[in-house]
Structure formats: C-alpha cells, structure tokens
Amino acid sequence: MGNLSRRHMIRTGLAAGAFLTATRCAAPKGTPNNPATGPEVNANKAKDVTLRLIGTGVSQINEIRDKAQKDLGFKIEMRALSTEENNQIAITQPGQYDIFDGEYFSLPLVIPSGNLQAIDIKRVKNYDKIVSFFTNGSFKGMPVEKSQGTAPFKVQYLKGSDSKEFSPTPTEYATMIPFQYNADTLGYRPDLVGRKIESWGELFNPQFKGKTSILDIPQIGIMDAAMVAESLGLMKFGDKGNMTRAEIDKITGILKQQKAKGQFRAFWKTFDESVNLMSSGEVVLQSMWSPAVTAVQAKGIKCIYAPLKEGYRGWGGGIGLSKNLQGMQLDAAYEYMNWMLEGWVGAFLGRQGYYSAAPETARKYMSPEEWAYWYEGKSAAKDMVDPFGKTLAKAGAKRDGGSFETRFGNIVCWNSTMKENTYLVQKWNEFIAS
16 A cells, blocks of 8 residues: 555545455355346336445445445445544434444444434344344353443344334344444554563553554543553453443543653544554554554554453444435345345455454355454465455464454453443543643
8 A cells, every 4th residue: 555544545446456356355156246146136226326324434445335336236425434423423414324334332322313213124134144242142152241331232222113222132123233343452563562462551561652552532442541451450440331430530540641651652533543653653552453453464564463361342333224214215225234244345344354244144255265364263374465455464374363253252341332421521532632
C-alpha cells in the first residue's frame, strides 16, 4: 500500500486491489457464490434497488461492495464511519441508511431508538450455521455469563416483532445477524520493543513512555484500561463490563495520571490511524484490531498481536435492518444478509484475521492451507496473503494466539455498553482533554 492509508483505499477503491481480490478470492466454478451459479435474484426486480449501508472502515470495503453488486444484481452504497459516528447516525438519522453494520455492544444504545426492525430468523438461510455464542450463549460448553460485558447473545434476540426489549432466551426475532468477530488484544513492534509482550500491564510500563496508545472509543478504551489496571494490581472491578461510578472515577483517574506522565503518544479512533501510528514507529505498543496488525505486516513491518496471559477482550459485529425498509427494498436487504453468510465475505475478512459467523461456509472459499493457518493455529504451509494480495506471513509462521478455539476459549470480557454509559463518556472525555 506504500504510504496510502487503508481508509484512502476504501474511499478510492484502487483498481489493483480489486484485481488482486478478484483473482485471488474468486470462488471456483461450481461453488455456491460463483457469479455463474450465485444466489437467484430476479434481475428485473433488483435493478432499480439501491441499499445504503453505514458501518466502520473495517468492513465497508469496495471489494465487498463490488462482489455483492455482481452477485445480487442491485446497487450498494457504503459509508465508512468511526464507531461513534456510526452509532450516532443509527440512533438519530434513520432516513440516512437502510442497513446498519455495527457492533453488538452498540445495540443497548441503538435498539431503544426504534430505528432497527426485528429480523425474521426464518428468512436467514444459514442461521443454523452461526457459531453458538451468538445463537445460544455458549462456546464449547462454557456459558457467556462467565465473560463480563455485553456478550453478543445477551442482545441477539428481541421479545417480539415490534419489541425494543432484548430477550434473555432465543426467539424468532433477532436484532442483528452477525458476520464477523474477534478476540482483541495489544499489538506491538518486536523490532522496537526488543522482547516478548505477555501482559496487558505493559501498556503502562515506563520503558515505553511516550510510545504507547489506547483507542479513543470510550466503551472500548475503558475496557482495555481496566485490563491493564487489573493486571498491575492497581484496582479490582466487580464487572469490567458494567462499572460503578466509583470504579469509573478511579480508572479514569489512573488514565489521567498516566497521561500526565507522558505515557501515551496518541489516542486513535479509526483503523487507519492505528495502522499509521504503528507502521511509522511513533507507537511501539497499543490497542489494536486484527486487520490493523495484518495491514502493518503487509507493509513488510513486523507486528505481533500479543496473546496475553490475562486473556482477550471479545467483540462481535453484524448487520441490522432499518425500520424504514419494506417491500422490494426489504427483500433485497434479506438477500444481502444471506449473501453475507454464504461464505465469500467470511473468507475475505478471514484473510485479515477476523472470524466468520458461519465458519463452515467460509471454509469453502479458503484453501486448506489458509484454513489451517487462520482457524486451526497451524504453521503456514505456504505464504499467507491478505485480501488485497499482500504477503503478511511467510511459510512456517503461526498465527498469534493460536487456534480459533484457543483464542475464544480465553475471552474474559466483551465490548460493552454500561448502565453508567453517559457518566463514562463524560469522564472519558475529561481524560482525553486533560
């Protein structure tokens, strides 16, 4: 990518990226999503449809849009926003979008607005193939209640077709349909750090003074800060995903102290900001998302997504339907939703380090070597490339953190919207402004 940020790539849709994606990621003939045998869509009905999507830059990608338009026959417009902007538009401007691509932790903010309509699960073709921690609240026999925060299952279902209330048990009505998720941790530059990073507490290590960063999204940044504080024994939380005012006061006070000491180089809100900070060397250790790590690696720069002894912070993303959708537009939105679970998207995002909500469908579009590397934690049998054709791992390398089961079996908290969310945002902003 050279010095181009990924956000610039998303906006401009580089022809070279599209070509590489088409040649590397295209499904073989005879697979369900090959254009010759793709989803059946009434072309006459679909040609006049345009669906407007809002979401963050990690999934509002031109190559995904172009593939969907080719397979489904209708137009798709995407807007790449920060998490804060995305939630704000979802809540306050329902006329500006048809599909909301957001995170599950945002749903306690978005659902009460009434701007998303209930999803009829019977119309979702691969719902039965979605991983269990979304659909029934468990993973390998471990209930989500053991993880703090807004685990996706807690906000997956609505009580009825017109309800704004979450159901604690499965119903026929979903808030969103998941398509990607991950176990997040800290990223670091081994060439600049000089040793292995194994604890969240390293983010406050004076050794890295002026060269660390934490993400400036209050609901997520506070969780990372809590992981750091607990690991250092600075404080203990009853529930990191639902802090009391006293806990919020204490952790933001600790953050202010660290900032006053000059510990942080910067605070980032968007994917491309984190990539630029790490690839430039301005930051050597920071909160990161998996695709940001792979984007740095694709530049030929060593970057490790650290498996930390205290565990991971989990998150899930999905798509919801605007309350304004009806008729032909609504039918098209369900077609798009089913296409998202069909497998091609899961494989595309998988090459950045994300996991598919329906892994067995994504597997059809991944080579055996890719599946073994990304999902099974095995050594790469050949060079691994990202969705845009850039080599990010040489043959013999292993994915940081190991297999899918190992990583997700070690999630200790999920991105969360707390009961004291308003107070949290206020105190977080005070920290950033301090």
